Amino acid sequence: MDNSEIEDFYHHDFTTASEWEVFIARLEEIIHEWKIPNNKIGPYLKSGDFIKHTWIEAFEKLNFADVEFLLKHYKLNINDEESSAGPTEECEDARSQCQQDALDPLNDFAVLAGEHMEIARYYGIREFLVLVPAKQSSITDETRIKILLSSLNIAAINSNCEVPLLVQVQEPWQRFYLGVSIGKGSTANFEMVHVKKIPPHCKHLTGLLSLFKQRIGAGSGFRPDPVMVSIRFTYLLKDWTNSSWTQEPPDFDFMQGETLGVAELGKLPFGATFDPVGELHLFTTWPQMSENVVVDSEGFTDLEPQLAPEWTVQVKMVSSSACLLGDYLTDFLYLCKNQKTLVDLLGDAASYVSSEDQVLSSAFNALTESRIPTISTVVGKAVTKKSKNIDGPIAEEVLLPILYFLFPDAEDNPKAPYSDVNSYGVEDDQWRGIKTCAVNSLVWRLSIVAAHCAHNLGGASALAHLWHEFVQEIRFRWEKSIPIPGVGSGFPDSVRTCLLHQKLQMMNCCIERKKAREECILKSQSMDIDDPDTESEEEFFECTSEEPTDEEEPSVKTVQKTKHSLWNRPAGRLAKHPSLRLVKTGEALYLPVTQDPVPKTEDQLEEDAQVMMQLGTDQHASEMRARLMSASLLSDMESFKAANPGAVLEDFIRWYSPRDWIEEEGLDEWGQTNGHLSPRMMIPNNPWSRAWSSAQPVPAHRQKRLFDDTREAEKVIHYLVSQRLGQVAQLLLPSLTHAALYTLSLQEQEALPNLPDVTQSILNKLQFATKPIHQKLQLYEEITFDIEGVEALVAQVNSLQHKLGGNTDSKELTSFLVQLMRGKEVIVPGGSTGYIGTRITTMFREAQKAVHILTMSNSNNEMDVSGDNKQKTFPEPVCKEFILRAVTPRPSPTSTPQPQRLYACLKREYIRMAGLFSEDTIFI
Structure with missing residues (x-):
């Protein structure tokens, strides 16, 4: 019993997978889920494909040694029909996709936005897998780095994956990537160097060539063919204050001057308060040339910007430019x-x-x-x-x-x-x-x-x-x-x-x-007022005593002269109605002079509407509502009575509301069409009849003003x-x-x-914002933000037009500015010899002149000991980029020739070198 217990206690199951094996198995599983091993070699790339086409991104989470990782997959989405035909697989040892892309110079120096997209620039590949720590933690321990690289290598071999597998190590800000790609009969290693202090022999092309040849020829004993070189220098211009090319903002400080012009008062300012163009980047490129045709050493260089065959420009705008x-x-x-x-x-x-x-x-x-x-x-x-x-x-x-x-x-x-x-x-x-x-x-x-x-x-x-x-x-x-x-x-x-x-x-x-x-009061005061008894009867008598004609019907009565009483004389007549007569007397109906309607502003109309709504819906509320609305009606009735003594409600309705007078067949005694009031006017004690009974014959100028001005x-x-x-x-x-x-x-x-179109969209917003009487400031804040954005764009275009176009206006310049405003790198038409290139050269020359004058003014010596005060047109480049390519047999002279690539980026604060070095795994 004791022996069996001891055997059970020390029993180990060696078939259990370790944590490292589980991690590798998970890598292989993800690779198969994404169907990466089934990928075929794609077509040849065209110039600019890295920028023109979109990149597809996918990721999965996995853990290893208590650290969470993300495995990300990036692939350039290319339509095969639009691209050139791909290479044919002649044999099993054909180059892999990454090796083919490493030798393709058409997408050199492509700048891509997005996380980890710099890998495509460093190594020139269109598809890759990258393993990164999920929480931006750093992997600086060399042992851990080797374990991760070994894991990627094993996973690539087991899954037959030719897509490069890389891992991000060191500090996240360093963008440091190492990896491997297992092809058919070859292996490509991705290596990188990133140091702050640039070695003296690496500052020029000569030293980089020596370093590259030493790296790919170590131990092979084979002298490679001439290396193909692609070079790009970047020049920066941002100190516009020392240049005459700055577009000054409009001067709208006129209110601080001695005079104040009317023309300025009537308009709003427009434009940026300072130059919205922050930086101009000039890229001078020498694409794919042999090392034998160019010299770049410490003592001499052929790489002058004016001699570069390709010029491209990119501008960076001020992030938050203030606009007037x-x-x-x-x-x-x-x-x-x-x-x-x-x-x-x-x-x-x-x-x-x-x-x-x-x-x-x-x-x-x-x-x-x-x-x-x-x-x-x-x-x-x-x-x-x-x-x-x-x-x-x-x-x-x-x-x-x-x-x-x-x-x-x-x-x-x-x-x-x-x-x-x-x-x-x-x-x-x-x-x-x-x-x-x-x-x-x-x-x-x-x-x-x-x-x-x-x-x-x-x-x-x-x-x-x-x-x-x-x-x-x-x-x-x-x-x-x-x-x-x-x-x-x-x-x-x-x-x-x-x-x-x-x-x-x-x-x-x-x-x-x-x-x-x-004016009416002054006129009445200036007129002589005669005795009413001596006034002409024409003013107070209405006479229609014409003899009836043969055409008139004999039943029509003849209207006799009517003398109005002193207290009932007609007043406030505007004009004689062309056809209507009074129902009772047969006298002509006169249009009265009435008070004008009461003008009201929007807030008063809204207040009246609220009062009407607050009254309710019962009978008393209806009466109150009718009383509030009958002031104008009562005034018109009084004016009508004053102009037409002897008139009745029917006369007023026929003039004021013809729809409430229903005509009948036949004629009345005055020769007018018979008729009667509408049913709503015949309702007992309705508002119209009450108002008529209470109305007195008062002309408009003697009434209480409806509108008290x-x-x-x-x-x-x-x-x-x-x-x-x-x-x-x-x-x-x-x-x-x-x-x-x-x-x-x-x-x-x-x-x-x-x-x-943008202006019209803002106009639509403003139409909606101005409708309500109570303004919503949030809507105006949105409109202001939109106007600011458009104003900044216009200011940027105006500044670029001033710098690059001057007074010229051509379709070529317009097309150039349209592409430049999109924030992309744009080819300068004609290079350094074109019109735009000439203006760019002049801008750099004047900027250098300003720096030279400033330096000389701050220095006691006007020229150096040698007396060489020659001023350069361009400053020192802020960035030098080199891409070296070669196809050499490695690791031995008998090996199959393999693609080799080195990318070097030299800046003032660091040097970065990223190399893709291939080896033959069959004929070693």
Whole structure:
């Protein structure tokens, strides 16, 4: 029993797989799941395929030694029909796909975006597997690195996988990859070197060639054929301040100068505040040439940029370039959230305008006039000007041109007059649907000037000052009965214009009614009033005593002269109706002079609608609703009775609501068609009959005004005065955004063919944003963001046009700019000898000259000891890239020739070399 227990205790199952074997088995399983061993050799690549086509990516998770890894698969997605025919497999030892790609020079130096995509650049392969730590941990231990490489090697052999298998080691930022590819009768090893200090012998092509030949010829005793070399140098130009090629931003600091031009006030700024082009990268390339035709050593080099057969350019824009129009809108949006009152911002100078008790008459206003200078006190139309004025946030010399620009009729010779006052409706088809105002109207100008003040003249306090002056001028014009320019006459257009424009239209309506009433009073006072008994009977008698003609029917009675009583004389007649007569007396029916309908702004209509909804649906609510709506009806009835003494309800209905008069067959005694009232008019005690019975014969000019222009004007002024700063900004925001979009629409740039479509999409958003009476700032923030993006693109194109095209405009340049704006590397037409290449060369030369002058000014010695002060056209390249290729037998002279490739990248801070070295595994 004891022996059996001991045997069970020390028994081991050697068939159990270890953790390392499980890891390798999982690698093989994933490779088979992705069907990688079944891949066939693809077609030959074309130039630019690495960039033009998409890369397919897949990944799987797996664990090994308590570390989580990701196995990623990258493959270039190529349509076989579009590519050249692939190589035929002549024998079993044909080159693998990665070896074929390593010798293909058509996609050298391709820069690909995406994680681990630099592998394609380092080794020139179109498909690969890479094993990376999942949590960005580093694998720096040499033993672990060898174990992972061994695992990949075993998995590749067991699964018959010819696709390269690589592993990322060292620190993640180093982008360090090692790997292997097992082909048919050959093995390709992927090696890499990455050091910070560049060895002196590796700084030039000569040293790299020596290193490459030594690596591929070690132990073989075979002298390889000449190495094929591809070279690329990168030159950087980013110091635009030292160059005359910088496009200066538009100068919109005009408000800080001595004068203020009207032309600048009427437009919004557009463009970048500084050059939006951050860097220009020039790539000079010498593709696939023999090492015998080029020399690049420490003492001499043939690799001059002007001699490079290929020039390509790529630009990098400033990440967050500040643009003038976007800044204006952003600052104004910020003010929309300001809840301070005018008194908070202007102090005692504006305190009187916040009280309704002090908004009374012109005489009282003159006693409490603001200490801030207003247009009412400084222009010719003002009565007096105070001897002492305390300057507000906006200086008077700046404020005056602004106010004259808003109210040009205050000048004898206006510099910027408005067009026809009746043309300020939103009728332009391009902007139809935007609920703001007409272009260049008063509200349009006010919104632009407000943006100038908010951005350049002091922010919130400057906007408050401008608004205070604007309201003071509106009050002044009301008191003096001076129409407001740039608004137009007529009723407030609550359908197509913004609320502020409606309020100003309401003020103009009030001013027009006030002027008409005052003129009527003056006219009546100037007329001599005669005794009523001596007045002509033609004014008070109606006579239709014509003899009946042969055509008239004998049954028609002849209308006799009717003398009206002194208290019942007709008044307020407008015109004689062409056909209708009074039902009872047969006298002609006269159209009365009635009061005009009551104009209302959008907020008043909304308030009325809410009142109607709050009344409810019962009988009392219906009566109240009818009483509220019958004020205009009662006024018209009284005017009708005054113009037609002896009229009855039927007469009024026939004129006022013909659909409620139902005609019958036959004629009445006055020769008119018989008829009767509609059923709804015959309901006992209906609102129409009650109103008719209570109506008195009062002409319109003696009635109580339906529209009290004085009261309504004071309500508008109070509305404008009581607004907080954020509310003021929100009133102006729709028009300002409209003006910004209008400014954007004026930009024409052939290099941005989609610009009209983008502008139209922003226009659609603005149409939706301006519909509600209460503005939603989030929508305007989105529109501002869109406008900023388009403005930045236009500024970038303008800057590139200025740098690369100058004053020329050609299809070649436009096509070049279109590709350049996509952020890709673009071939320079004509290379260094073309027009664009010449301008690039000149830019580098002038930049070098500026650096040279700066260096000389900072140095005591004007030239070095040798006296060599020759200035170079190009600076030292920021990056040197070399790709060396050869086909040599390895590991011995009797081996099959195998592809060898070395990529070297030299920068100021490091050197990286990535090599693909193949060996024959059969004839070793």
